[in-house]
């Protein structure tokens with residue numbers, strides 16, 4: 871998984887305690903999402919970091935079985951155990967473009983003559 875940081879804002883006021891909210895500094899809607907990596911081989915949790923925009927284990931090899939392969943797992947409800955392993959990703963959704971695409975445009979009322987009135 872890759873994450874791009876398009877803005878300079880780090881949304882520092884969207885703290886990990888809240889699930890989501892509008893960043894008071896840039897106005898973007900921010901969702902706090904937690905991810906952790908697990909060993910593909912033995913399924914053990916691995917300490918997770920983000921390097922070059924990519925979620926990956928901090929160590930190259932699993933401390934439990936020595937495997938290199940891992941998978942990324944989203945964490946729905948972070949708890950005090952997982953918090954030691956997981957990374958927090960602040961996902962932006964551009965509320966401005968969303969508002970535009972969801973904006974409902976009323977059709978122009980059609981002229982009366984198109985509504986089925988027939989004059990003999």
Ligand SMILES: [Zn+2]
Pocket residue numbers: 879880881882893894895896897898
């Ligand atoms: Zn921000």
Ligand SMILES: [Zn+2]
Pocket residue numbers: 909910911912913914932933934935936937
């Ligand atoms: Zn393992």
